[in-house]
Amino acid sequence: MTHEFTVPEGEVRAAEIPEPGAVTIVVPTFNESANVRQLLRQITDSVPGRLPCEVVFVDDSTDDTPDVIREAAQDCPYPVTVLHREEPVGGLGGAVVEGIKAAGSDWVVVMDGDCQHPPSLVPELVATGELAGAGLVVASRYIKGGSRAGLAGSYRVAVSRGATWLTKSLFPRRLHGISDPMSGFFAIRRSMVTADLLKPLGYKILLELAVRSRPRGVTEVPFVFQDRFAGESKSSAREGLRFLRHLAGLRTASPVARMVVFGLIGATGFLPNLLGLWALTAAGMHYLPAEIVANQLGVAWNFLLIERLLFRDRRHFRRLWDRLGRFALLANADLLLRIPLIALLVGRFGMDALPATALALVTTFVLRFVGTEALVYLPRRGLRGSSTTARESRVNDNSDRGTARRAA
Numbered sequence: 001m002t003h004e005f006t007v008p009e010g011e012v013r014a015a016e017i018p019e020p021g022a023v024t025i026v027v028p029t030f031n032e033s034a035n036v037r038q039l040l041r042q043i044t045d046s047v048p049g050r051l052p053c054e055v056v057f058v059d060d061s062t063d064d065t066p067d068v069i070r071e072a073a074q075d076c077p078y079p080v081t082v083l084h085r086e087e088p089v090g091g092l093g094g095a096v097v098e099g100i101k102a103a104g105s106d107w108v109v110v111m112d113g114d115c116q117h118p119p120s121l122v123p124e125l126v127a128t129g130e131l132a133g134a135g136l137v138v139a140s141r142y143i144k145g146g147s148r149a150g151l152a153g154s155y156r157v158a159v160s161r162g163a164t165w166l167t168k169s170l171f172p173r174r175l176h177g178i179s180d181p182m183s184g185f186f187a188i189r190r191s192m193v194t195a196d197l198l199k200p201l202g203y204k205i206l207l208e209l210a211v212r213s214r215p216r217g218v219t220e221v222p223f224v225f226q227d228r229f230a231g232e233s234k235s236s237a238r239e240g241l242r243f244l245r246h247l248a249g250l251r252t253a254s255p256v257a258r259m260v261v262f263g264l265i266g267a268t269g270f271l272p273n274l275l276g277l278w279a280l281t282a283a284g285m286h287y288l289p290a291e292i293v294a295n296q297l298g299v300a301w302n303f304l305l306i307e308r309l310l311f312r313d314r315r316h317f318r319r320l321w322d323r324l325g326r327f328a329l330l331a332n333a334d335l336l337l338r339i340p341l342i343a344l345l346v347g348r349f350g351m352d353a354l355p356a357t358a359l360a361l362v363t364t365f366v367l368r369f370v371g372t373e374a375l376v377y378l379p380r381r382g383l384r385g386s387s388t389t390a391r392e393s394r395v396n397d398n399s400d401r402g403t404a405r406r407a408a
Contacts (some may be wrong), residue, residue, distance in 0.1 A: 022052040023107045023126050023187075025119075026099030029057055030090045032113040033065040035228075039115050046120040049222035053122075055077040056102050057113070058095035060088035073396040074408040080396050091242065093205035097198050101189065109187045110205065115301045116226045118278045128221050134191040135215035138206065140180035145222030163243065167207055170251055173403050177218045181207050185223060188215060199313050201246040211250050248309055258310060265305045273298035299331040306372070314377040326376045334364045394400040 025043065029036065040055070047053050055078055059066050066082050073080035083102055099107050106125050111117040121139055129137040141148040148160065151295035158181055167181045175181050186206055192215035198208055209215070233311055253256060278292035299407065303324060307315060314321065338360050 002203055004357065015281055016235065016322075022105035023047075023054075023056045024099075024105040025053065025107055025111065025122065026096055026101035026103065026191075027055065027057050027110045027111060027113045028095035028099065028349070029059045029061055029062045029065050029069075029090065029113040031061045031065060033063050033068045035063070035114050036065060036069050037115055038344055039119070040069075040072045040076050040080070042115065043078070043119040043122075046118070047122050051123055051126070052105070054081070054104060055082045056083060056099045059084045060092075060095055060101040070395040076396060080397050089236060090199075090201055092378050093201060093208055093246075096205040100188075100193050101195050103190055107187050108190050108193075111185050114228045116228055118223065121185070121221065121223050122187075124221055126217055129187055129189070132217065132219045134217035134219040135189045136210070136218045137187040138179075138180060138183055138218065138219045138220045139185035139223040140183060141223065143222050143226050144178075147224040155218075167247065170247060171207075174214065175207075177222060178206075178210060179212065190217065192197055193226075193275070199249065200312075201242055201249065203247065206241055206249070208246070220379060245309075245312060249313060258373070259369050261310055262306070262372070263358075263365060265302055265310065266365070268305065269298035269302040274300045287348060291367040295332070295335065299328050302331070303327050311373075311377040314379075317377065317379040323376050330368055330371045334368050337367075 025047075027036075027039065036057070043053075043055060055076070056072075057066075057069050057080070059069070059082055061084075066084050069080065069082050081102065083098060085098065088094065093356050107129065109122050109125055111119070111122075117139065125137045125139065128134070139145050142164070163266070164180065165180050168175050168178075171181075182204060183206055184204075188209060191207065194211050197212050199212070201208075209220075273294050276297040277287075277290055280290035280293060287295075306327075307323070320325075328368065340354050341360040341363065342353070345351045345359060346353055351359070
């Protein structure tokens with residue numbers, strides 16, 4: 001059940017945040033050296049000292065952002081940690097997952113490092129979650145009191161609205177009660193997150209958390225999306241493509257959905273198969289060897305699409321040539337199995353040729369799907385998933401959380 005509850009900003013009372021209340025603010029950063037000092041200043045000025053707080057930066061930068069954080073953290077009354085990743089697996093979404101794993105508090109608040117998410121809302125997010133008994137509190141631009149004012153230009157507004165409509169259309173039940181699934185500003189109970197189930201890709205981590213972790217109880221608070229303090233947006237056409245791949249991966253997470261997509265991809269393989277057959281026979285090749293060669297074109301086409309759209313997150317379990325060889329073997333075995341199966345259905349069970357062929361097609365399709373998933377894309381026995389290499393460092397000594405507040 002979704003609850004909507006709003007605490008007026010600036011009126012969060014101490015009784016509304018139970019003791020021991022605590023929050024970890026996770027900030028994924030990529031080349032935000034011009035913004036992090038201002039962000040830490042805003043956090044210091046906005047989060048009350050009675051709310052135990054720590055700040056965890058998960059940094060994928062190629063500039064001096066980690067050094068700027070270390071310098072700015074000396075003036076911050078809260079513990080500040082920088083976790084610099086050598087390999088930015090999963091993009092900004094992967095950085096958030098690493099931050100959640102490192103969090104030491106009951107609540108984790110995720111926000112961007114460009115100052116477009118106001119830290120003054122952090123106490124309200126936590127208080128609203130506690131009062132509503134929610135597991136996830138989303139800061140939304142699309143409910144009463146919220147605004148997307150900080151989105152630069154009509155193009156970004158249109159992209160944001162279109163992406164919101166698309167995600168809510170694809171996941172109507174999982175995103176019920178979330179008006180802004182594209183928001184990068186939210187609070188979630190750490191106990192609601194099973195990090196090993198997450199497969200982030202790109203920067204829309206809220207979508208990943210809502211669909212895969214399914215936190216119990218979702219509520220929202222409005223917020224005004226601010227202008228960027230400095231620098232330029234990291235949004236790009238490449239990130240847009242990653243977002244679409246992420247959607248495809250989430251939508252095909254169930255076995256039934258994967259089988260449907262597998263079948264649709266297989267159907268598209270008829271086109272290169274027929275084109276190859278036409279070209280080879282037109283060149284003078286006998287139709288039987290031409291059919292065998294043309295079938296490999298369809299196999300290659302299907303393999304390419306399955307690699308990119310269906311099993312992208314499982315490719316690291318085996319080498320490319322191992323996957324391709326196994327896939328080709330299964331696809332060609334399908335032809336060898338189908339003809340004897342049709343003969344068995346017609347000769348032994350007395351079926352007509354047409355229904356026997358249809359049944360054989362369905363049977364071999366299911367076997368090919370199961371075989372592809374089990375023999376090509378599931379991890380080998382004893383193989384563990386790759387881990388992200390990161391260097392973590394506490395960059396200040398302010399362990400007395402919130403007692404040494406900067407003068408207003």
